[in-house]
Amino acid sequence: MTQSEEMSQLKQEALVDINEAQDEKALQDVKVKYLGKKGSVSGLMKHMKELSNEEKPAYGQKVNELRETIKSEIASRQEVLANEQLEAQLREEKIDVTLPSREISLGAKHPLTRTIEEIEDLFLGLGYEIVEGFEVEHDHYNFEALNLPKSHPARDMQDSFYITDEILMRTHTSPVQARTLEKRNGQGPVKIICPGKVYRRDSDDATHSHQFTQIEGLVVAENIRMSDLKGTLELLAKELFGADREIRLRPSYFPFTEPSVEVDVSCFKCKGEGCNVCKHTGWIEVLGSGMVHPNVLEMAGFDSEKYTGFAFGLGPDRIAMLKYGIEDIRHFYTNDMRFLEQFKSVEDRGEAEC
Ligand SMILES: [Zn+2]
Secondary structure, three states: OOHHHHHHHHHHHHHHHHHHOOOHHHHHHHHHHHHOOOOHHHHHHHHHHHOOOOHHHHHHHHHHHHHHHHHHHHHHHHHHHHHHHHHHHHHHOOOOOOOOOOOOOOOOOOHHHHHHHHHHHHHHHOOOEEOOOOOEEEHHHHOHHHOOOOOOOOOOHHHOOEOOOOEEEOOOOHHHHHHHHHHHOOOOOEEEEEEEEEEOOOOOOOOOOOEEEEEEEEEEEEOOOHHHHHHHHHHHHHHHHOOOOOEEEEEEEEOOEEEEEEEEEEOOOOOOOOOOOOOOOOEEEEEEEEEEOHHHHHHOOOOOOOEEEEEEEEOHHHHHHHHHOOOOOOHHHHOOHHHHOHHHHHHHHHHHHO
16 A cells, blocks of 8 residues: 555545544544544654655645644534534423423411511501610610619529520510610600510420510600500500400509509400400400609619600510410421411411402
């Protein structure tokens, strides 16, 4: 075989190999086979020594031309393979936009969130501000500023999660009141509600949870009287439990209010006849409240001769349990989907009525 025949045979073989390469890797192998350092084209150079000086340049040029031809054939094949791959991918990943979509499962508001928002809406309508505070609090704001000095029997260590001697998980939302009063620097009026989580060292059972929610309300202004408190709570009771609800106030004791009252609402289930919800009394205890203790006002820099106020604290957990007939407070915090899903239908019904 002449050198020229050998060269042309090599070219034919290379073209066949290139066209038969079905993927990137096979093509790479072909490239190494012909153009690599030990490849066939480089092998042609061994004939140089058999040639005369006159023949050498022409031969060298031909080998180079062959190398260039194979290189460009490989490049074109590479482009073809890339296009084929793209086409295949497009075919496989084709999206049929006419297919009906999968059902998207929408969540529902947590019953506590629903209850808190309902109460917030009422008070926003009455011109109150919503103020939030810290769940980790100083002893000072959680107790002392609320007329509960260190020696006070009402602040039993057993009831609180202390982090240090002076810092604890807040046991009520009242520290938000203390902080707000302090910030106002003796200037009324103050009209706020403070919703949030609170923590007590309680053993969890059907009616107790170490974490629960509270909404605190506070009004401090000139000429605020007990009748203002009663009117406000009547409105709240009607909003939460129905327009024909009544309330009654019973004397009680809280360190931060004087006088203090427990507030009962007439039973929404039996309308006062007596049933299991109201334990056959016709009344349900819903919250504690009272006139802000002069000491609390003075400690926050308010003139208790000029300003008076009322405060109340209610538990959205208890309210939601009553409203929705929930028997175990722990359901609110275990977040079992089967429990929460029930409130989706309540919400849907509510929207359908609108
Ligand atoms: Zn009843």
